Amino acid sequence: MxxxxxxxxxxxxxxxxxxxxxxxxxxxxxxxxxxxxxxxxxxxxxxxxxxxxxxxxxxxxxxxxxxxxxxxxxxxxxxxxxxxxxxxxxxxxxxxxxxxxxxxxxxxxxxxxxxxxxxxxxxxxxxxxxxxxxxxxxxxxxxxxxxxEMSRWSSHVYDHTQVVGLEADTQKLKDWIFEANNGLLAIGIVGMGGLGKTTQAQMVFNDKEVENYFDRRMWVSVSQTFTEEQIMRSMLRYLGDASVGDDRGELLRKINQYLQGQRYLIVMDDVWREESAWWQRICNGLPKETGGSVIITTRIVKVAQKMGVTEARIHRPKFLSENDCWLLFRKVAFAASGGECGYPELESVGKEIVEKCKGLPLAIKAVGGIMLCKLPYYDEWRRIAENFREELAENDDSVMASLQLSYDELPSYLKSCFLCFSLFPEDCVITKEQLAHWWIGEGFVPVRSGRLTTLAAEDCFSGLTNRCLVEVVDKTYNGIIYTCKIHDMVRDILIKKREDDESNGASTRHLGLRSDLDCRHLHTNLKLRALLSTSKTGEYNKIPLAVAGKFSECRYLRVLDLSKSIFDTHLENLLDQIGLLQHLTFISFSNAHPLVQLPPSLEKLSNLEILDTSYCQNLMILPSFITTLEKLTILDVSYCGSLEYFPKGLGRLSNLEELLGFRPARSNQLEKCSIAELKSLSRLRKLELRLKRGDEIGDSEVNVLLHLQQLQFLTISCIDIDSHGDDLVAKINKLSPPQQLHEFRLMFFPGEMSPTWLNPISLPMLRYLSICSGDMAKMNPRFWGTPGSVWKIEGLMLETLSDLEEEWSAVHQSMPSLSIMNVCWCPKLKSFPIEDFGYRGGVWKKEEQRI
Known part of the structure; x- marks a missing residue:
């Protein structure tokens, strides 16, 4: 725009x-x-x-x-x-x-x-x-x-898991589900867009009783352009099978095999197609002996009926009551104050706005998101109310009017960020990281007073989630949003804007990279700014050579994202002319195949700010020219199993804010990068260390991390440990992370006792702690602190620690602020509150609940 x-x-x-x-x-x-x-x-x-x-x-x-x-x-x-x-x-x-x-x-x-x-x-x-x-x-x-300026609320404020007025409906749907003993019971949730059909299905799908009742649960987002293979692959991903390369018959056979003897639940969300032969073929291939249920959400009652739903098992969500409408609006608009208004003069305006939403949850959340990000001034609220009235005069659909108003009220920098979502296909789950990197690469993120660009990008993302324009899909254990999507009605707004402009002569500057991309799209759009992988979860783009050969002709390209793409030949050969793209600021080869080495002409890209080669298992070396790319802000080489070392001179990259997958050189590898070079990276905010031997940390290097005064997130991962475990444990025990650390992750630690510096005195600002896998059996005595010094930890994850023996009382006493806990496959833990966490298959889990 x-x-x-x-x-x-x-x-x-x-x-x-x-x-x-x-x-x-x-x-x-x-x-x-x-x-x-x-x-x-x-x-x-x-x-x-x-x-x-x-x-x-x-x-x-x-x-x-x-x-x-x-x-x-x-x-x-x-x-x-x-x-x-x-x-x-x-x-x-x-x-x-x-x-x-x-x-x-x-x-x-x-x-x-x-x-x-x-x-x-x-x-x-x-x-x-x-x-x-x-x-x-x-x-x-x-x-x-x-x-x-950044949004009034630059951190995530509104909790998207909160719902209003669905308790009775959820119980009704659960009662129907629990009636199924054999065969396949079909249940339909039918209603207009924005009424909360998907939210209602999510409430049932994530309900603890439902989770305990079913052995297997599968959620499938059915787009308007789906294929049978896509549906079945999505089902198999929930069953833990990547299903790469199988034909339709083999996919269905696998599904049947996984579900044999299992009680299962399938949600088919947002089905449009009245032709139901595809569903009959899948349904016929499902086992029926132990009983299964399928929930279908759709706007069209005939769709549900053709998929086997009887009238008695169709649930039609109602519009929210007046009280529930006001309650939901308050939960969003006043999320920062726990849903309490606190401004009597705004209540009448707020209720006037809510009345125009006509009981539709999506409309209420959209206008509530607008008000959350506005100052609580009567004149400002009155202005929004009048604009909403004008939108409704043009379009009586209160959902579309509220979404249009929400878009109009976005600050300009957020409009740029928001419009990026139009490039992704319907129901696509998108990582926050991919969006943030794109926004940084194109300069959409406003940076003031030396603020870190990665922080500014996260603020932009929060600005959209707080406005309820972006839906949260997955969070990490500590509540940080990992993946997201947009509602199809929100996407309709963005697609209409794009198509409207293009029909009036606007040129295309952004293009989605897909398997079916015609190289003529590149040839006719040589002024592209961004070429971005837009594959859905679990899918890969198979890029023809004719398309790949055109990349270097788009000389104004800023963003080149080849992640999750498969090429017919080595990427370094395809991209031998990439150095011509002098404006490139962001390149992603993440999960691209086959990438064995980086293209030599990459050295010419002096404006490069983000380089992502994560999950490139065949990448063996990083060339020395990487150390000359002085504008690099993010360097991600995590999960590159064949990568042995980094080139000497990495410390020259003084603008680095994130360094992931760093593997320091051993003491006798003088031509490679040692851990000592990290002390020059004064802007580093996120660091992931991969350690194998004790001699990768010299005696004079144990205090290196103390120099990193911006460091907030630290991961130490011990890889391929064999006979070198003891010397590595000794060196890690001597490390001194900075006191301001916010989150620490320790993975595959070979020691039987936690590091000595992992205690509330050395890390007084730590809020989240994750310890996964390894030989740890006990916590160091210093871990438990003293009566006058306890942990401020709010989130704790313990995973796959088969030898760890500790008692809940000690954890509870030393971490009084603990509110999020994820415990998985730790069989020797004692006295943990099973009634709070639930016990299923060796997993104790309690997320986002007060202990």
Missing amino acids: VDAVVSVFVEKLVNAIQEQSRIVTEFRDQFERLKGELQLMQSFLRDADRVKRKHQGVKMITIRLRELVYEAEDILADCRVRSNEDEEVPSKCKCLKCFSPSDLPFHYQTGKRLREINEKITAIKQSISTYLGVTVFTPMGSAEANDH
Whole structure:
């Protein structure tokens, strides 16, 4: 959208002018003029989306403006690349470089094009004045500058697991389910979009009684373009089988085999297709002897009936009552204060807004999310209420009106982030990490006062989840969101915006990388900014050579995400021209195959900020040129089993905020990177160490971690331990992590007793602790602290520790703030509160409940 594009560009332009690089300075007058014109229009552009829905002329004007801004941004990027090349020239040659004849065509064309862009933008401003009668454009004042600031709530505030008014319906559905003794019982949840069908099914699916009753449970999100194979592969993933390469008959045979003698529950969520032969084939292949149940959610009653649901087993969710509507709204809008309003003057406005939602939960959550992120001022709430009324006048669908309003009220930087979701297929589960890396790579994330970019990206994600525009799918044990998705009605809004713009001549700058991608899409969109893997969970893209060969022709590409992609030949051969993509800031080879080594031309990418090679099992070495990529912010080489070492000189990457999978050199490997180099990484926030032998940590290096004053998350993983276990334990015991550590994970530790420094005195700010696998049998006596010094830990995970013998009373006494606990396969633990955690198959588990 135009205000998002302009906002991002103005941010980059201001930063570039402040840098005072030679090339940018030579065009300073044109860039300053461009900045001034765009800043004058920003106030108008904030409302342009709303205005253009009513005026076709404004729509065409804003699309032309967006294309011009994109072109100007490409010119600015070229200037900055030239400036970087200047800096690489030895100082004694710089005077010659200034007068290089090879620069003349670039300078002439750049100056000419910038003048043309400025003239066209000035003409657009005049057209807007004529068309809408706007005679004066004023720059954004301090109140409106909030567009450039992070959300009012920059951390995750609203708990998406909270529901209202579903208790009785959940019990009714459970009673139906428990009636099934043999055969396959079909239950339908039928209703309009936004009524909470999926939420109701999730309540049943995740219910503890239901979980205990069924041996197997499977959840399948059925998109409008599904295939039978996709459905069955999704079912098998829940049964622990990747099912790569099987045909339809083999897939169904496997499902039947896994479910033999088992009581099972299947949820088929959001089914649209009335043709039900696909379901009959799957249903016929399921065992019926021990009893199974299937829950179908759909908007179409005939779909449920054709899938075998009788009228007696159709549940039609009702609209929420007036009291439940207000309760749900309060839970969202006042989530920061526990759902209590606290502002009497806002209650009448809030209830007026809620009444317009017509009892639809999705609409209530959307407008509640808007209010959560607004200041509690009566005038601001009244403005939102009036805008909602106007939206409803144009579109009587309260869900779509509330979602449109929620989009309109987003700050510009969040609009850029939010629009990224339109690239993913329906019902796609997306990792937060992939989104955050994309946003950083394209410069969507506003950074102020030296704030870490990774933190700023997480704040953007929280800004969308707090507004209930993004749904949480999975969290880690400590409550951190790991994966997400968007509701199909939210996706409809984004798809409509994209298609509407493209039908009016807007060019495509972002493309999803899929197995069926035609290389002509790349050929006709050579100004792409992002080419991104959009495969669904458990699926891989099989990329034809014709497509892969086109990557290097998109010279303005910022983001190249090849994760979960399979190629017919080695990637380094396909990408031998990747060095031509001088604007690349983010590359992901995660889970890409086959990647044996990084393309040598990668060395030329001086603007690279994120490099992800995680889960590349065949990657054996990191080339030495990695240490010259000084803008690297994130380097992820986790789960690269064949990787032996890092090149010497890693300490030069002073901008690193995340270093994952670091394997230090042994004391006799002087040409490789030692752990001592880490002390230079002063911005490091997240570190994962992979250790094998004690001589990877020198006696003078045990205090290295104390230098990392930004470090919040530390993982120590001990790999392939054999006869070197004792010396490694001794060295780990001497390590000194920084006191400000927020989360610590210890994996495969070979010692029988926990490290000595793992205690509440050495780590007074630790909030989350995870210990997984290894030989640990006891906690060091210092672990339990003293009466005057106890842990502040809120979340604890103990997993696959078959020798660990400790008592619950000791844990409870030393961790009075503990509220989240995950205990799995630790058979020797004593007196743990089974009644609170539940005991199933050797697992004690209690998540997000107070002890």
